[in-house]
Each structure stands twice: as structure tokens, then as C-alpha cells.
Amino acid sequence: MDLVWLLDRATGLVAYPALYAATVTGILYGEPQFGTLAKLARRVHVEIAVFALVVTLAHGLLGVLDTWLVATGQAPEPQYGTTFLVAGAAVGVGALLLTIVAALGFLDATRFSAPWGPQVVHGFAYAGYAFATIHAAAIGTDVLGLIRPAIVPATAFVTYLFALRVLVSHGPVSDGAPASQ
Numbered sequence: 001m002d003l004v005w006l007l008d009r010a011t012g013l014v015a016y017p018a019l020y021a022a023t024v025t026g027i028l029y030g031e032p033q034f035g036t037l038a039k040l041a042r043r044v045h046v047e048i049a050v051f052a053l054v055v056t057l058a059h060g061l062l063g064v065l066d067t068w069l070v071a072t073g074q075a076p077e078p079q080y081g082t083t084f085l086v087a088g089a090a091v092g093v094g095a096l097l098l099t100i101v102a103a104l105g106f107l108d109a110t111r112f113s114a115p116w117g118p119q120v121v122h123g124f125a126y127a128g129y130a131f132a133t134i135h136a137a138a139i140g141t142d143v144l145g146l147i148r149p150a151i152v153p154a155t156a157f158v159t160y161l162f163a164l165r166v167l168v169s170h171g172p173v174s175d176g177a178p179a180s181q
Contacts, residue, residue: 001075008066011059016136018052019099020154023129025049027161030119033168049125053103056132060096063089080139088139095131098124126162 025048028034028041067089069075071082078085104111105121112121133155137147 001069004062004066004069005075008059008062011055011062012136012140015052015055015059016132016140018048018055019129019132020158022049022052023125023158024161026122026125027158027165031165031168034165049103049106053099056096056099060092063092078139085139088135091131091138092135095128095135098128098131102128129158 022045025041025045028037029045030038032038034041066075067085070077070085102122102125105118105124109118112118133151137151
């Protein structure tokens with residue numbers, strides 16, 4: 001039982017930074033106006049995203065097993081209680097499902113038809129990252145001390161990058177070319 005708990009925590013501690021890196025490189029990947037950063041992101045995004053998905057799947061399977069062991073009394077209850085554990089696990093399952101759907105949007109682009117094209121479906125990755133952040137903050141007992149110094153600034157940076165990408169793609173931020181009048 002301790003091994004399941006340990007592996008669950010270890011995969012979670014690897015999965016979250018990997019999801020963060022996949023999200024950041026994904027934001028940069030899709031917008032050529034980010035220049036060199038976009039080029040670098042195109043080189044590594046797929047590999048980082050695959051690694052993140054594999055580790056997240058492992059964490060999800062171990063997390064479900066760990067939650068089952070706690071809920072059935074075979075493992076000790078966490079300090080925050082079984083109800084909170086099950087709710088946090090449900091949010092984690094939501095993060096995993098959204099991330100899998102996002103990966104399918106990339107891997108099997110013909111699966112989704114308009115208006116659910118591959119870019120729209122791949123956008124579910126942002127929601128998956130948001131759910132993963134909530135999951136980590138809610139029941140990631142190993143990261144409680146990192147919420148303020150690491151998770152909040154990292155999430156703020158992802159939000160800033162995403163907003164910048166939206167503004168560059170669709171809004172008032174220009175590429176430096178003079179406006180036509």
C-alpha cells in the first residue's frame with residue numbers, strides 16, 4: 001500500500017511540471033509571431049507533451065488505485081479526509097480526460113468535424129492544465145508548500161502567455177507592421 005502511495009506521489013510530482021512545460025510550449029508552438037520561442041517550441045512540444053501524457057496516465061492509474069485503497073479502508077485516510085480525497089481525485093480524472101481528448105485532437109485530426117476541428121479540440125489541453133492545477137493544489141499534499149512560491153506564479157505565467165497569444169492572434173497586439181489606413 002505504501003508503494004502505491006509513493007509511486008502515485010512521485011508520478012504526480014513529475015506529471016505536473018511536465019504538463020506545465022507541455023502547456024507553455026504548446027502556447028508558443030501555435031503562434032509564429034513569438035519568433036524564436038515558437039521555433040524552439042515546435043522542436044520540443046510533441047516530445048514533452050507525449051512524456052507528460054504518459055506520466056499523467058501513470059499518475060491517474062495509481063491515483064485511482066490509491067483512492068480505492070483509502071476508500072475501502074486498506075490504506076490510511078489522509079489528514080484532509082476521504083470526501084476531499086474523492087473530490088480531488090474526480091478533478092484529477094477530469095484533468096486526465098481533457099488532456100487525452102486534447103491529444104486525440106492532435107493525433108487523429110480526422111476524428112473531429114467542424115466546428116470541433118483539431119485546433120479547437122487540442123485547446124482542451126488548457127482546461128486540462130487548469131484542472132490539473134486545481135487537483136495539485138487540492139490534494140497534492142507534497143506540493144502544499146509550493147502553492148504560493150511556485151504554482152501560483154507558474155499558473156499566472158501560463159495565463160499571461162495564453163492571453164498574449166489570444167491578443168496576438170485576434171486582438172489589438174500587432175506584429176510591428178504599420179497599420180493600414
